[in-house]
Amino acid sequence: MSWERSVILAAVGMAAIGLSLPAQAQDNTGVTIVLPEQPDNLEPCQSIRANIGRIINQNINETLTIITPEDGTVVPHLATSWEQVDDLTWRFHLQEGVTFQDGAAFDADAVIFSINRLMSPDLTCDSRSKFGSVTLTPTAVDPYTVEIKTDRPIPIFPTMMGMVMIVSPNTPTDRPINDPVGTGPYRLVEFTPETVVLERFDDYWGETPPITEATYVWRTESALRAAMVETGEADLTPAIAVQDVSNPDTDFAYLNSETTRMRIDAQMPPLDDVRVRKALNLAIDWDALGEAVFGEDVLRATQMVVPGIVGHNTDIQPWGYDPDEAERLLEEAEADGVAVDTPITLIGRSGFFPNSNESLEAMMAMWSEVGFNMELRVLDAADWVRYLDKPFPEERGANLFQQQHDNNTGDAAFTAFVMYHSNGQYSTIAVPEVDRVIEQANAATGEERQKLFQEAFKAVHDDVVADVPMFHMVGYTRVGSRLDWRPSISTNSEIRISQIKLKQ
């Protein structure tokens, strides 16, 4: 047999094997989702981590309330309604006839169990951080009514309950778990280092969803995730990099609720001079930077919460690009004796978000143009956090600190205090007026709350100039042609399988 013939035979053999490839996820009602990272575990009380939440939130475990990502309103889910009894007490009326996937009944005791488990000192529950050091005391009024007492007023308590996953009363309370049981439309059937499989739960209390099975796999390479959806090996990936976006029919951008900024350390000269802080904002060609580094879909930010969050202020005008004005402000400050040529350190974090370093380099070049003296330091995550919260390192010097902040809770309370109040963990400013407005906003409700937060964000942007707001970031999903599904601002934290429909 000549070698040409063997080559041809081998090629034919390969082709035959190729044709007999199992057509995955093509001819059934299951979906395959490829995630960017392996879920650490499947512990419901850690579900604010994207890699866990995208699998279990509202699929396996549900919540009393759901936060609508588009406008921050809170809608009923496992709770049908709620009222505030007094400043410290909230009463929730529960959905009846709901069962857990292990057959246990959903009632007031199950809610109490879930809250107590979340607060248990034997577990490290990420979701607890949202409550700070508040203590919760839940009691049953009757089987389908539960009252929750807090030790200080929390006007947005219904929003907070949108982050508390309700777990079966049979869940162990002394250790974290990997086999969650909830009331959701899907139950866990398999969890290995390679895959998670969910199956439709037949006794679900709500509407029966069309998808019968969801298989999750994970791949770190964005190009590979994009390829998997293209070849039909997967139906959906919630995140591909901007350079892999190539097909308008399958690739959709969504605001991912992350906002980026450069925090100005206003305690350190010359950054304690407001003219210098304004110059920092005016020296950047924002349109060019956004498009070149992050793609054309990012939104220019004026505040650290995305549109739709309670407290977002649409009236704030972003800083424009005016290098001449920036230079003039610097000269004016210098004439007053401000040492504007003091070296300023840009602190970045390696692998922070796509092209984070490129953005720092580009901004550094533009700042140098107008006369700033900058040096760039990119730290690894563990080093970077030393500069993130108080007490700040003694030896830090004048610095700008790159930060990405994610608020998908529907309310500015999780942003304003920590960023801008003089006691806020990340705050580098101390302005009594701003403190007062934030404190009032935290205690207010409804229209009043919205207005006060908007006021705080405007003051911080226009008068104090506490930071250099960058962009509201976007993620890109690639959705296979079988599915009728679009991403939303909550895609960063959850993918509700029950909302995925198949194209007929």
Added chain:
Amino acid sequence: MASYLINRALHSIVSVLGLLVLVFFLARLTGDPSYLFLPLDASPEARQEFAQLHGFDQPLYIQFFTYLGDLLHLDFGTSMRQNRSAMEVALEAFPNTLQLAVIAIGLAVVLAIVVGSLSAARPGGLFDRIAGLFSLMGASAPDFWIAIVAILVFAVGFGLLPTSGTGTPLHWIMPIAVLTLRPFGLLVQVVRGSMITALASPYVKTARAKGVGDRSIIFVHALRNSMLPVVTVAGDLAAGLVNGAVVVETVFGWPGIGKLMIDAILQRDFAVVQSTILVTAIAIFLLNIAIDLIYAVLDPRIRYQTS
């Protein structure tokens, strides 16, 4: 021989223990895991609680003795991230890496012996030049890039192979091909070099004078003598692969120990770092013994004695 093996084993246990001590303290020098484990907005009290829960609030030497005490009960600790035994996590991943490594090295050695020997038969000939070009490409191509291109060509372009993952025999083809490239490229050069030396030696001249055929001279007489350096280099390469083919595992979504180790280091999941290093250290120790034994088989002059 037996006493030699026992001696080697005892030495290795000491080295592995030393390694564990080193890894234990080095890992903890990287800093506080609570900053990577808890949400950024966690309160200082929460961090305190976390440290107590995992014993990080104890002085280092107490943590270390606790760890050693647990080791004696074969308790290797719990993975903070995965909520399960760290050894279970490591032992689940290791076979996946081992299978890849064994097949890739085996394939690389066999192919390199054939190609390298044929190159050495006529140094400077056409086959030698083509093989030299390809082996250099294989030795120097970035496997990361090759892997992505292979996926684009064979999975997306032709639809012949699955992009990644495990499951069917077809899933093995690309990871193994990519993983074989570098060892193959290096070993071809080694085989060729030691083969040329062997072919110029007196005993080969004698064999030729006796009228032994070309093929028999290369693959019988010269090959055995030129295998020693090949075994040495192949052993080194195998040790590298047993440690985890991080790039290939990452790109092809292969759940091996290399990626697990890197992730555990980045996340400061100390128990998993220690378990993965323990598993691969033992594997490499066994590999070294195997290489010593192969030497003895290849070269009768080598006898292991305990002196």
